[in-house]
Amino acid sequence: MNRYMKKPIVALAAGIVALSASLASAVEIEYWQYTYGSRVKAIDALIETFEAANPGITVKHTNFPYADYRKKVAIAVSAGDGPDVVQLYYGWLNDYRDSGLLQPLSKEAFPHASIESEFFPMVSTMKVDGDYWGLPTAVRALALFYNKDLFAAAGLSGAPETLDQMVEYAKKLTKKDSGGNYEVVGYATDGGAGQEHHFMREVLTRLFGGAPYSDDGTKVTYNDAAGAKALKYLTDFQMTHKTGASGFMNRGQDAFKAGKAGMVLDGSFRINTFKKVEELNFGIAELPGHEGNRYNFASYWINGISSKAEGEKLAAANKFLQHITNDAAMQLWLDTVGELPAKPAIALTDENQAHPYFGPFIRGLGYATATAFKSEKPQRQAIIDAIDMVTLQGVSPSDALNKVAKDEQEVLDDYYDN
Amino acid sequence: MFVSFWNKLSINQKLAITAWLFLAVPIAFYVTIRFYPTFEAFYVSTLKWNLLGAKKYIGLRNYEKIFADEDFWLVLLNTFKYAGVGVPISLFLAFIIAYFLNEINRWHDFIRALYFIPFLTTAVAMAWVWKWFYQPMPIGYINYFLTSVGIPAQPFLKSVHQGLYAIMAPAVWAGLGFQVIIFIAGIRAIPQSYYEAAEIDGAGRWQILREITLPSLKPTVIFLTVVSTIGFLRIFDQVYSMTTNGSGGPLNTTKPLVLMIYEFAFDEFKLGRAAALTVILFVILLVISMFQLWLMRKKP
Incomplete structure (x- = not known):
């Protein structure tokens, strides 16, 4: 081997060793x-x-x-x-x-x-x-966001502790113009969209003494008296108390951001969104309880x-x-x-x-449940549909729940069929 | 060998072969891009398949489930409502606009362009703008206008009765420009001599419209009816953009067939069920197209 060949070969060998080492790791x-x-x-x-x-x-x-x-x-x-x-x-x-x-x-x-x-x-x-x-x-988890300025203006000092208080506060916070249109909603409802279907399923149903599903998760069980009470409670904000309408300012969180909503339900991920709005002076409280109980959705x-x-x-x-x-x-x-x-x-x-x-x-x-979804979208839609039936078609809460429970049961059956 | 074979052919045979060679490209393209997936859809419609797992042959079970689903019948009714109400309204408006636009010479091009612009606009962008128009007080323009003239605010998209028509309106508006252009072209293609003869015979304006303009426009009307019927039967963007969570709500009252297909396929990953619905839509569109051919074949 002559001297001109030696160096390149050594270099090449070194290169190959280095390359294979890096390939390996x-x-x-x-x-x-x-x-x-x-x-x-x-x-x-x-x-x-x-x-x-x-x-x-x-x-x-x-x-x-x-x-x-x-x-x-x-x-x-x-x-x-x-x-x-x-x-x-x-x-x-x-x-x-x-x-x-x-x-x-x-x-x-x-x-x-x-x-x-x-x-x-x-x-x-x-x-x-x-x-x-x-x-x-x-x-x-979920919590109640409340607008401190609107609360102060309505003479309220802190967030509601119970479901009944929440209704009472929402009424005090709501403002309408002469034509009956909302200017400020007491509680910004989303008609079940956003996080509200979770509130209905895991919080309200349980607060009124029911359970959304059977323990083994195979049966829908919210279509009972407790569920009907829960659905009535939620839809009464729109129907009876008239403290807000789904779609006002587009979504609940938008209304709250604009300072046009007294209370809204949302998750912790919304904190940063609301913090960015300088004029918004808000507080956060645990979800209201009922008869000494509290529940949450995680x-x-x-x-x-x-x-x-x-x-x-x-x-x-x-x-x-x-x-x-x-x-x-x-x-x-x-x-x-x-x-x-x-x-x-x-x-x-x-x-x-x-x-x-x-x-x-x-x-x-500490007191939250995570729904064991089988297929999230149709299950979410079931609750939204129940709320729409009550608020748009005047169906009774128990009839609405019976109907959507059947739809959701099909989703569960479909899953357990596999 | 090939050369000798080629030389033996007559000029006509050579022409035919050359033509087929050129046609082979688009044919191959259509077969692989259009026809093959279409036939694949027929096959998939007999499967239980979630896009990833094993495919399970279940015969006509998908169709049975669809026909037993009351939501399907509501969605089918919605789809025909979009077409059945949307097509006559849009054709009527387009004809009126084209008829009068044809009479004016001043600013004709400019006004025609104004009508055409919505047709060029992205349906999704337009749907979002309309969605904001329809908002309740205090941010919705339409309700702001209504209440300022003493009419109570309307729920529009939040209503099971008004939702579908509220979504149809921007779809009609967007399609209008195209239909106006076609109508104007159709009106201008009518020989001027017909009108002159009618005038000499002393026909009135109304009579001319009824006896000459409308009958001469029959091919235009048929063409536009079929094209816009198919367009309305396939409505999707507007509904997806304007309803909460793109769900065709409230309570499925605005959901068209294509949105239902989309939901089955890409939200629930029930590919077989979605394919079966596609086949149903295909059959509906096929019947309508055949009907068009039959109408066109008859002499006016």
């Missing part, structure tokens, strides 16, 4: 979520700390609008493409699972005993057929591992999922996004419980 996994400013920021921050702690693994973060989210995930994964770790609404779990989009979490990386002892009990909804299918970073987005992740990617995906559901991630999520930590140990600190904004939500988590 470089794993890229994809993370998908929907576009929501603060969520994107939070995940970017978590990816940064993750990549620093795990050299050789990179995470590609993709996000797109909520409206297309489910469709894109379904279509991408079915084409063998798409995310390794994916964020999804807990209510969609069954749709995703039945479609083979997700794989169960490994019992080694995510021991059931520690999930069950560390996370809020509602996370147990994610255990299906003996496996967990996803874990949340954060959970959300929901969450989970992170699952898609069925396409295998081998090295699966190992990396497991690590990443552990990273974004650990204690530090939860505190970061609360600070950045405003959603509540999914573990009581992090959520229920004295500081968080006393927080003027997060406090009412966190206290609400």
